[in-house]
Amino acid sequence: MNKFAIISFPGTNCETETVRAFKRAGMEAEIVLWNEKSILDRSRVDEFVGYCIPGGFSYEDRGRSAVVAAQEPITEILKEEADAGKVILGICNGAQVLVETGLVPGFDNKTLGMGLGWNEMKIEQEVVDTGFRNQWIYLKNTAPKTRSAFNDFDELIQTPIANGEGRYVIEPELLKQLESNNQILFKYCDANGNVNATYPITPNGAVGGIAGICNPAGNVMAIMPHPERDPLSNGQLIFESIKRYLDAKPQSAYQSLGIHQLNTTSALKKQFDLEIYVRLIITDNTERTIEETLIRKGFQLHLDRYEFFGITLSPEVDPEEALEKIMSAGEVANFNKHLVYAKIRGTYFQYKVGEGLLGTDLNFTQSLLTTDDKNFMGLAKKQSLNVRMGGGINAIDSGVFWNITHADSQTVEQVIASHVLHNPYSMTLYTS
Numbered sequence: 001m002n003k004f005a006i007i008s009f010p011g012t013n014c015e016t017e018t019v020r021a022f023k024r025a026g027m028e029a030e031i032v033l034w035n036e037k038s039i040l041d042r043s044r045v046d047e048f049v050g051y052c053i054p055g056g057f058s059y060e061d062r063g064r065s066a067v068v069a070a071q072e073p074i075t076e077i078l079k080e081e082a083d084a085g086k087v088i089l090g091i092c093n094g095a096q097v098l099v100e101t102g103l104v105p106g107f108d109n110k111t112l113g114m115g116l117g118w119n120e121m122k123i124e125q126e127v128v129d130t131g132f133r134n135q136w137i138y139l140k141n142t143a144p145k146t147r148s149a150f151n152d153f154d155e156l157i158q159t160p161i162a163n164g165e166g167r168y169v170i171e172p173e174l175l176k177q178l179e180s181n182n183q184i185l186f187k188y189c190d191a192n193g194n195v196n197a198t199y200p201i202t203p204n205g206a207v208g209g210i211a212g213i214c215n216p217a218g219n220v221m222a223i224m225p226h227p228e229r230d231p232l233s234n235g236q237l238i239f240e241s242i243k244r245y246l247d248a249k250p251q252s253a254y255q256s257l258g259i260h261q262l263n264t265t266s267a268l269k270k271q272f273d274l275e276i277y278v279r280l281i282i283t284d285n286t287e288r289t290i291e292e293t294l295i296r297k298g299f300q301l302h303l304d305r306y307e308f309f310g311i312t313l314s315p316e317v318d319p320e321e322a323l324e325k326i327m328s329a330g331e332v333a334n335f336n337k338h339l340v341y342a343k344i345r346g347t348y349f350q351y352k353v354g355e356g357l358l359g360t361d362l363n364f365t366q367s368l369l370t371t372d373d374k375n376f377m378g379l380a381k382k383q384s385l386n387v388r389m390g391g392g393i394n395a396i397d398s399g400v401f402w403n404i405t406h407a408d409s410q411t412v413e414q415v416i417a418s419h420v421l422h423n424p425y426s427m428t429l430y431t432s
Contacts, residue, residue: 002246003028004087005039005048007078009069012056012093014228021228022052025239027246034074042077049246050087051078053094055162055226062286063293064427065116065165066096067420071293075101079110087149087242088220092163095212095222100423104222105178106215107260112419115169115426118376120205123198130376132164133203137225139211140189143182148218149245150238151185156193159227159235166204166224168213169373169426175207181255185221186212216257262424264416269369269430270397272310274319275343276326277362277401278333279306290420299415301407306341307332308369308401309381317392319344320357327351329388331381364403366412369430370422371399399430 004022008015008031015031022029029052038044058069069075075097082088082103090098095116102110121129139157146152170178178184187195187209188202196202197209204224212223227235280287287305294301309332313322323342326332333340340351341362349357371378378398386393402421404412415421422429 001028002049002243003030003047005030005032005051007032007034007051007053007074007094009034009053009056009058009072011058011060012054014054014056014091014226017226018052018054018091018228020231021236021239024231024236025243027239027243034069034072036074039077040073045077045081048086050089050242051081052089052091053097054228055092055094058093058097059289060285061165062289063420064423066093066100067423068289068293069093069097070100071297071420079103082215082217082220085217085219087246089150089242090220090222091228092166092224092226095224096165098220098222103220104213104215105174105183105257106217106220107257109259111260111262112423112425113174113257113260113262114171115423116165117167117169117373117426118165119163119167119203120374120376121199121203122205128199130374130380132162133166134160134162135200135203137161137201137203137211138189138191138193139186139225140193140195141185142187142195143185147182148185148214148221149242150212150214150221150223152241152244153237155234155237156189156191157186157225157227157233157235157237159225159233160229161203161225163204163224166206167426168206168208168210170207170210171425177257178213181216181257183214183216184208184210184212185214186210186223216255262419264419264424264429266416266429266431269432270310272343272397273313273317274311274322276309276311276323276332277306277341277343278309279304279339279341281337281339294415294418294420297418297420299407299411299418301411301415302405304403304405306401306403308397308399309378310397310399311393312395314392314394322389322392323351324356325389326385327353329385331384331388364432366404366407366409367432368402368404368412368416368421369399370402371397371428371430373426373428
């Protein structure tokens with residue numbers, strides 16, 4: 001009988017529903033840990049006709065969703081198995097893994113080709129909400145039924161979606177290529193099957209209303225909604241399609257996406273009237289996890305992570321007075337668990353409640369700033385703080401500031417090229 005391995009990373013939480021979905025479709029499924037020796041040494045891979053990476057929050061989404069899981073050795077096995085023609089399905093967090101590994105869209109060299117950004121719920125030009133979205137949606141099959149293992153049906157699917165970083169970010173030229181190659185299998189639609197890329201039909205702002213994308217061969221798919229979650233919904237059609245595909249062994253249309261050269265571009269960090277750096281007093285789990293991930297990839301370094309707020313003030317506003325008001329608002333830092341530093345007029349200070357600005361030996365030698373393409377956090381902080389302060393803030397750029405020590409400049413360049421710290425399609429990288 002056709003048997004699937006359901007890959008479970010630390011933080012995955014949809015394994016059981018996924019096993020049940022495969023079994024309802026007449027297949028077998030087994031939960032397999034990400035570090036299972038029998039998979040990594042390939043002694044059991046012949047038992048499985050395919051793999052599924054289910055939803056959840058692998059490694060607590062540290063860094064960004066799925067980036068840590070995408071560096072695990074098992075993903076190299078999945079690339080080999082995909083090339084061998086086995087079926088691989090990534091649902092929600094699993095879809096994020098497939099994007100971060102390059103299995104989707106599926107360039108010949110499996111390089112990173114797209115991003116998944118924070119959700120943006122937008123009506124016309126107004127952003128009405130951002131972040132995690134949990135609702136029922138409709139999906140329409142937008143590719144020929146024989147195109148892949150996953151879309152051999154005509155019916156609309158009604159199923160739940162639950163994600164915070166589900167907005168496909170795809171460059172225009174690649175988007176055209178995916179459309180012409182029929183790799184976009186599913187789009188969000190209304191109850192009558194009308195595709196609409198705006199909210200609320202598309203719940204997360206994904207370009208073109210895209211919900212599911214396959215690789216050129218049609219045996220790998222990344223899909224953001226959860227077709228496995230409700231046995232009473234018809235998301236089961238996707239699993240039944242997989243079963244028919246495996247039974248029939250059809251030949252999907254294949255058009256190579258070729259070799260993709262990913263150029264990591266960066267910009268010089270902007271100059272701000274006031275810069276605020278917030279660091280956890282206790283252990284920063286994201287900092288330690290990302291550092292360990294880079295060390296396992298062969299980089300020798302030490303990382304310090306700061307939440308960053310670059311603030312542009314109105315000309316009449318004094319930066320020191322603005323800092324006092326921002327700290328009093330309590331929206332940027334909690335002094336029970338954070339250390340706060342500020343850069344004003346080119347000089348770094350530590351800020352303490354009741355003491356104000358103090359001297360510091362803070363020294364950033366090799367540092368990188370990563371920001372999300374939409375700067376949702378910065379926009380929200382600007383609006384809220386201006387209400388509390390009576391105005392005076394023109395803009396806030398929010399991001400993560402990484403200070404790298406115990407590494408030479410060549411190592412830093414290699415870290416940038418690894419894309420562990422940022423996805424160039426949904427994020428921007430700044431250097432000092």
